Amino acid sequence: MKITLVKKIKLDGSLCKKCEEVQQKLEATGQIDLIDEVLIADERDPSSQGMELASLFNVDRAPFFLVEREGEAPEIHTVYFKFVKDVLNQKTREEDELKEILNDNPDLDFL
Amino acid sequence: MSENHLPTVDLDQKLSEQTPQEILAYALEQFDNIAISFSGAEDVVLIDMAYKIAPEKVQAFSLDTGRLHPETYRYIEKVREHYNINIDVVFPESEAVNNLVREKGLFSFYKDDHKECCSIRKIGPLRRKLLAVDAWITGQRRDQSPGTRAAIPVIQDDKAFARPGATLIKFNPLANWSSDQVWAYIRSNNVPYNELHDRGFVSIGCEPCTRPTGPGQHERVGRWWWEEATLKECGLHDVNISK
Numbered sequence: 001m002k003i004t005l006v007k008k009i010k011l012d013g014s015l016c017k018k019c020e021e022v023q024q025k026l027e028a029t030g031q032i033d034l035i036d037e038v039l040i041a042d043e044r045d046p047s048s049q050g051m052e053l054a055s056l057f058n059v060d061r062a063p064f065f066l067v068e069r070e071g072e073a074p075e076i077h078t079v080y081f082k083f084v085k086d087v088l089n090q091k092t093r094e095e096d097e098l099k100e101i102l103n104d105n106p107d108l109d110f111l
Numbered sequence: 112m113s114e115n116h117l118p119t120v121d122l123d124q125k126l127s128e129q130t131p132q133e134i135l136a137y138a139l140e141q142f143d144n145i146a147i148s149f150s151g152a153e154d155v156v157l158i159d160m161a162y163k164i165a166p167e168k169v170q171a172f173s174l175d176t177g178r179l180h181p182e183t184y185r186y187i188e189k190v191r192e193h194y195n196i197n198i199d200v201v202f203p204e205s206e207a208v209n210n211l212v213r214e215k216g217l218f219s220f221y222k223d224d225h226k227e228c229c230s231i232r233k234i235g236p237l238r239r240k241l242l243a244v245d246a247w248i249t250g251q252r253r254d255q256s257p258g259t260r261a262a263i264p265v266i267q268d269d270k271a272f273a274r275p276g277a278t279l280i281k282f283n284p285l286a287n288w289s290s291d292q293v294w295a296y297i298r299s300n301n302v303p304y305n306e307l308h309d310r311g312f313v314s315i316g317c318e319p320c321t322r323p324t325g326p327g328q329h330e331r332v333g334r335w336w337w338e339e340a341t342l343k344e345c346g347l348h349d350v351n352i353s354k
Binding site: 058059075076077078079082086094095098099101102103104105107108109110111 | 119120148150174204207225226227229230231233234235237238249251255256263268270271272275276314316334335
């Protein structure tokens with residue numbers, strides 16, 4: 001299995017806030033050691049590797065994880081806590097996962 | 112598990128030019144295991160349209176947060192009877208609600224923000240429901256909130272709620288419709304509507320977080336009015352992704 005993390009550099013050159021938070025969580029938990037490659041989606045450069053991956057897999061948010069397993073279709077994970085649970089098989093708190101989904105999809109509160 | 116890998120970006124361009132009825136017809140034709148999210152408000156038009164297209168395929172669900180207006184509960188029942196359809200009413204996990212209320216009380220959203228409560232009372236049950244379907248349909252419209260809904264596509268690959276290894280497709284047939292168009296449809300088709308609309312409620316959600324709005328006010332003003340609108344920061348800008 002190969003795991004690629006894609007982080008976003010915004011138009012003003014700074015790292016997106018959630019990318020920073022996820023990076024900190026990965027480092028604090030040691031999960032960063034399970035990430036094989038880190039790519040940058042630079043909004044100032046559509047040809048940056050991360051932007052190309054986002055385009056290829058039709059991903060509209062960052063950060064995201066690309067999970068490649070031999071003989072299987074690649075998977076995209078945009079929810080950090082879901083990725084930790086489903087791919088890294090580590091325990092997460094459901095409330096953290098739900099809050100992350102709502103933060104990433106603020107339109108859902110109107111349902 | 113769904114193996115339906117639709118080219119959603121291309122389809123969005125094509126479907127965006129079509130009417131909500133045509134989009135719904137496409138969705139209902141593509142998927143058997145598809146459900147309409149019904150909030151107990153003007154998104155009832157989706158049920159009416161779907162019922163006229165394929166009555167046998169109408170599956171709807173409502174998120175009962177436990178904090179809805181009594182009028183909304185009565186209205187959900189009225190819609191169920193009017194169309195003679197099953198509306199799956201889904202509930203939050205009692206333990207999660209208990210923990211929130213024990214720790215922060217019944218009105219924590221006024222002090223913090225509404226997201227913690229919404230994530231427990233809405234997003235949790237929504238996720239459980241969506242684990243059981245291949246596609247879902249919402250009444251989300253771009254004009255509902257310029258801040259958070261301005262870019263809503265007609266069809267999208269819903270990665271947040273998809274089962275592991277599966278695809279979940281989300282349809283927003285009303286994305287390009289305005290509130291006026293929705294209400295013109297309701298009136299011209301004699302669709303039953305929530306009585307709260309007659310009392311100035313434009314957008315209807317949970318009772319503590321919804322209030323009537325005045326003439327000319329945006330409907331978002333009637334929801335979470337004590338909070339400032341926030342903008343999503345971590346979207347990858349389409350202009351840069353598109354080639």
